[in-house]
Amino acid sequence: xxxxxxxxxxxxxxxxxxxxxxxxxxxxxxxxxxxxxxxxxxxxxxxxxxxxxxxxxxxxxxxxxxxxxxxxxxxxxxxxxxxxxxxxxxxxxxxxxxxxxxxxxxxxxxxxxxxxxxxxxxxxxxxxxxxxxxxxxxxxxxxxxxxxxxxxxxxxxxxxxxxxxxxxxxxxxxxxxxxxxxxxxxxxxxxxxxxxxxxxxxxxxxxxxxxxxxxxxxxxxxxxxxxxxxxxxxxxxxxxxxxxxxxxxxxxxxxxxxxxxxxxxxxxxxxxxxxxxxxxxxxxxxxxxxxxxxxxxxxxxxxxxxxxxxxxxxxxxxxxxxxxxxxxxxxxxxxxxxxxxxxxxxxxxxxxxxxxxxxxxxxxxxxxxxxxxxxxxxxxxxxxxxxxxxxxxxxxxxxxxxxxxxxxxxxxxxxxxxxxxxxxxxxxxxxxxxxxxxxxxxxxxxxxxxxxxxxxxxxxxxxxxxxxxxxxxxxxxxxxxxxxx
Amino acid sequence: xxxxxxxxxxxxxxxxxxxxxxxxxxxxxxxxxxxxxxxxxxxxxxxxxxxxxxxxxxxxxxxxxxxxxxxxxxxxxxxxxxxxxxxxxxxxxxxxxxxxxxxxxxxxxxxxxxxxxxxxxxxxxxxxxxxxxxxxxxxxxxxxxxxxxxxxxxxxxxxxxxxxxxxxxxxxxxxxxxxxxxxxxxxxxxxxxxxxxxxxxxxxxxxxxxxxxxxxxxxxxxxxxxxxxxxxxxxxxxxxxxxxxxxxxxxxxxxxxxxxxxxxxxxxxxxxxxxxxxxxxxxxxxxxxxxxxxxxxxxxxxxxxxxxxxxxxxxxxxxxxxxxxxxxxxxxxxxxxxxxxxxxxxxxxxxxxxxxxxxxxxxxxxxxxxxxxxxxxxxxxxxxxxxxxxxxxxxxxxxxxxxxxxxxxxxxxxxxxxxxxxxxxxxxxxxxxxxxxxxxxxxxxxxxxxxxxxxxxxxxxxxxxxxxxxxxxxxxxxxxxxxxxxxxxxxxx
Numbered sequence: 001x002x003x004x005x006x007x008x009x010x011x012x013x014x015x016x017x018x019x020x021x022x023x024x025x026x027x028x029x030x031x032x033x034x035x036x037x038x039x040x041x042x043x044x045x046x047x048x049x050x051x052x053x054x055x056x057x058x059x060x061x062x063x064x065x066x067x068x069x070x071x072x073x074x075x076x077x078x079x080x081x082x083x084x085x086x087x088x089x090x091x092x093x094x095x096x097x098x099x100x101x102x103x104x105x106x107x108x109x110x111x112x113x114x115x116x117x118x119x120x121x122x123x124x125x126x127x128x129x130x131x132x133x134x135x136x137x138x139x140x141x142x143x144x145x146x147x148x149x150x151x152x153x154x155x156x157x158x159x160x161x162x163x164x165x166x167x168x169x170x171x172x173x174x175x176x177x178x179x180x181x182x183x184x185x186x187x188x189x190x191x192x193x194x195x196x197x198x199x200x201x202x203x204x205x206x207x208x209x210x211x212x213x214x215x216x217x218x219x220x221x222x223x224x225x226x227x228x229x230x231x232x233x234x235x236x237x238x239x240x241x242x243x244x245x246x247x248x249x250x251x252x253x254x255x256x257x258x259x260x261x262x263x264x265x266x267x268x269x270x271x272x273x274x275x276x277x278x279x280x281x282x283x284x285x286x287x288x289x290x291x292x293x294x295x296x297x298x299x300x301x302x303x304x305x306x307x308x309x310x311x312x313x314x315x316x317x318x319x320x321x322x323x324x325x326x327x328x329x330x331x332x333x334x335x336x337x338x339x340x341x342x343x344x345x346x347x348x349x350x351x352x353x354x355x356x357x358x359x360x361x362x363x364x365x366x367x368x369x370x371x372x373x374x375x376x377x378x379x380x381x382x383x384x385x386x387x388x389x390x391x392x393x394x395x396x397x398x399x400x401x402x403x404x405x406x407x408x409x410x411x412x413x414x415x416x417x418x419x420x421x422x423x424x425x426x427x428x429x430x431x432x433x434x435x436x437x438x439x440x441x442x443x444x445x446x447x448x449x450x451x452x453x454x455x456x457x458x459x460x461x462x463x464x465x466x467x468x469x470x471x472x473x474x475x476x477x478x479x480x481x482x483x484x485x
Numbered sequence: 486x487x488x489x490x491x492x493x494x495x496x497x498x499x500x501x502x503x504x505x506x507x508x509x510x511x512x513x514x515x516x517x518x519x520x521x522x523x524x525x526x527x528x529x530x531x532x533x534x535x536x537x538x539x540x541x542x543x544x545x546x547x548x549x550x551x552x553x554x555x556x557x558x559x560x561x562x563x564x565x566x567x568x569x570x571x572x573x574x575x576x577x578x579x580x581x582x583x584x585x586x587x588x589x590x591x592x593x594x595x596x597x598x599x600x601x602x603x604x605x606x607x608x609x610x611x612x613x614x615x616x617x618x619x620x621x622x623x624x625x626x627x628x629x630x631x632x633x634x635x636x637x638x639x640x641x642x643x644x645x646x647x648x649x650x651x652x653x654x655x656x657x658x659x660x661x662x663x664x665x666x667x668x669x670x671x672x673x674x675x676x677x678x679x680x681x682x683x684x685x686x687x688x689x690x691x692x693x694x695x696x697x698x699x700x701x702x703x704x705x706x707x708x709x710x711x712x713x714x715x716x717x718x719x720x721x722x723x724x725x726x727x728x729x730x731x732x733x734x735x736x737x738x739x740x741x742x743x744x745x746x747x748x749x750x751x752x753x754x755x756x757x758x759x760x761x762x763x764x765x766x767x768x769x770x771x772x773x774x775x776x777x778x779x780x781x782x783x784x785x786x787x788x789x790x791x792x793x794x795x796x797x798x799x800x801x802x803x804x805x806x807x808x809x810x811x812x813x814x815x816x817x818x819x820x821x822x823x824x825x826x827x828x829x830x831x832x833x834x835x836x837x838x839x840x841x842x843x844x845x846x847x848x849x850x851x852x853x854x855x856x857x858x859x860x861x862x863x864x865x866x867x868x869x870x871x872x873x874x875x876x877x878x879x880x881x882x883x884x885x886x887x888x889x890x891x892x893x894x895x896x897x898x899x900x901x902x903x904x905x906x907x908x909x910x911x912x913x914x915x916x917x918x919x920x921x922x923x924x925x926x927x928x929x930x931x932x933x934x935x936x937x938x939x940x941x942x943x944x945x946x947x948x949x950x951x952x953x954x955x956x957x958x959x960x961x962x963x964x965x966x967x968x969x970x971x972x973x974x975x976x977x978x
Binding site for chain 2: 474
């Protein structure tokens with residue numbers, strides 16, 4: 001009976017999205033009228049827009065769950081918290097990227113507005129309550145990112161990376177869409193609540209639903225970069241220019257987590273027995289491949305790409321537990337992971353100069369001689385990624401491991417633990433290079449703008465402090481999950 | 486203030502470590518050095534109330550502190566000491582002072598980072614000994630790896646990077662398995678990470694054996710027990726003197742401490758079932774590693790192997806399950822802390838002058854460094870277990886404990902008195918006595934005032950503990966008796 005009952009009040013839950021859309025469009029127009037030398041205005045407007053919407057989203061945290069647009073869109077606590085996290089992470093990405101982009105003449109309006117549209121896509125994904133909105137958000141994000149990677153037109157590697165990203169991403173979208181259509185056939189609905197209902201009352205054709213699930217999980221695994229659907233990750237991470245890599249590597253992981261939660265935990269919760277086994281296999285393969293192949297890398301961005309794959313394995317470990325405990329652990333994991341990714345790529349951006357990419361492991365050689373503080377920043381991040389206390393990476397891993405153990409995945413937990421030892425090796429190598437080797441011939445001291453240095457330092461300190469005082473964020477994640485599912 | 490005593494012992498050194506980094510300046514390291522010295526002394530003073538205020542009649546935890554840390558997983562900032570952990574905390578804080586004193590003219594590069602690493606590590610080690618919450622313990626236990634990794638890797642010898650990475654990965658593998666055991670116990674106790682709750686939780690024999698082995702992997706690497714000892718000679722040889730001192734005197738003890746705090750009380754039936762295995766490994770360490778030590782040509786390596794052999798005594802004593810054995814093992818831990826530190830510092834004194842650790846480069850040092858030679862001989866005697874030195878007490882008690890269980894255990898353990906004397910004294914003979922070997926030795930200067938400070942301090946400790954160990958035994962005994970009573974009860978249902 002909800003036909004044509006449109007009023008302004010029904011828009012209220014979607015205010016952050018609406019405002020961001022309006023600002024992104026305005027930005028496009030403003031950029032049109034700016035002279036080439038005033039490009040930084042667009043850039044700062046973009047950051048202000050992101051932070052403003054983040055504040056707007058933060059103000060909604062704690063509001064009761066609201067569904068709108070005929071059940072297509074939901075604003076619940078999980079989406080509210082994740083929105084703040086991902087908007088902040090895009091804003092920080094922009095902040096870190098400025099010098100790099102300026103030096104390469106990429107700081108054009110396109111970069112900023114595409115980032116804003118990507119953020120909008122992520123917001124929609126996070127709040128989607130319907131197969132169509134999920135897909136809409138996903139595609140808005142993906143298309144913006146393809147374009148972003150391709151932005152560096154004169155670079156062959158970047159273009160190749162964009163091409164790969166686009167072809168494989170389109171394939172994944174196709175699979176996902178195909179799976180969703182099967183699920184529609186099986187359950188007769190596109191709305192997640194009704195799908196869940198149909199599955200729980202066993203009104204769905206189980207064979208068809210299971211088939212659909214396989215395609216959906218494959219599509220999700222593509223987007224997350226889980227093995228065996230990970231082939232694009234190393235190439236794109238390495239090939240794209242670093243700010244684009246960071247844009248792909250941090251915030252979209254948060255959105256992808258929400259995507260998996262909406263689709264699997266909420267919509268297809270009735271098939272948990274099926275998908276948890278699939279996720280377990282994906283997780284085990286990701287942990288093995290990610291950690292083992294990272295050892296062989298000499299390019300830091302590529303190494304971090306493999307490290308991402310292994311971290312997605314850990315994330316899946318939390319999700320496949322299928323309990324509130326597991327979901328909130330995974331949520332904590334993904335937020336802290338985004339924080340660590342920001343800091344690690346932030347370091348690469350900091351060390352890069354005009355005409356010089358600090359993306360090889362060798363470029364970190366003897367960093368301690370060049371800047372004690374930023375060597376320490378990188379040390380904290382590396383140990384956090386390796387899961388060594390007191391940095392937050394340890395607690396994040398602990399949380400997902402205990403959730404998986406609770407759910408009875410003992411072999412997977414032991415496997416994950418063994419793989420982290422292997423993983424520790426390549427993070428240690430970075431620390432070794434920074435502290436135990438001499439810098440290669442007359443390296444200059446670390447430069448970088450003051451704003452970036454401050455934010456990067458704060459970022460690393462947050463990684464450390466969240467490990468010492470994790471309770472507020474953990475509780476927030478736990479509350480968000482209980483209030484949302 | 487008593488409510489904060491342990492916290493102070495942990496956080497004072499760490500705070501000073503951060504302060505040293507902040508004031509540190511590589512061109513003018515004096516300020517950093519004095520700050521570090523002040524920090525280490527204050528850190529030690531912060532521990533003194535633990536000794537003076539210790540209740541000798543109580544076997545339980547004292548100076549307990551408790552605050553929620555991560556409420557969602559029921560993880561608490563829970564600290565406390567008993568007769569086992571308190572002496573080790575004191576030992577650690579004491580050693581930190583020596584390390585700071587010992588570095589003075591030796592380390593000239595990145596001084597503030599070096600000192601900060603030691604101070605931070607000192608606090609973390611105190612935390613490891615005092616933690617009563619498994620996750621808190623794990624955090625301290627693992628965080629300790631970071632400064633140690635840097636100490637070995639940055640200030641070590643030529644092959645330092647290999648040694649540092651080996652040390653790190655060996656320890657990490659062990660401790661992650663222990664973490665898995667903690668999480669398992671968390672679910673067995675219905676959501677508690679309290680170590681003392683783990684002591685009480687009933688477990689089937691299979692579970693006990695698995696938990697025992699997981700923790701064994703962690704602590705055996707630390708001790709280190711044969712055959713997972715291979716990281717130690719590498720790490721010791723490459724570490725700077727201070728690193729070797731802390732490694733040998735303190736971090737090895739964490740392994741022994743772990744067996745007493747975790748393995749034995751949490752899995753008593755498995756401990757009994759596997760005691761033959763543990764004793765066998767310990768005896769292999771005592772006898773075989775003793776022989777290996779005999780064959781070394783590098784002084785530091787020799788002392789490293791001697792450490793493994795002596796730590797074999799410790800684990801042997803623990804798994805005899807009688808009062809003599811456990812007390813002997815514990816006293817051996819403290820005594821070995823002093824003696825190994827002294828031996829490494831002595832080698833450090835020689836190394837600073839000659840830049841060689843090879844025994845063959847020395848000879849007749851006693852002629853040019855008589856004062857040093859006197860101390861070196863004293864510590865060597867202690868290392869070989871001469872009565873009236875601290876080395877004798879622990880070894881003798883362990884042998885006493887062993888003879889009650891099985892004559893052959895005692896016999897094999899007793900061989901160390903021969904091997905230990907052989908390798909230590911043979912080294913002393915080749916280094917100190919005989920003709921002056923070359924012009925480098927002839928040019929040696931005897932120990933300075935700074936070096937005298939730590940040599941005298943250690944000599945006093947070694948002799949005092951050797952002549953009158955009663956105060957230490959009084960502190961340890963109630964806790965040991967309670968522990969033995971606890972282990973004697975089966976946890977099977």
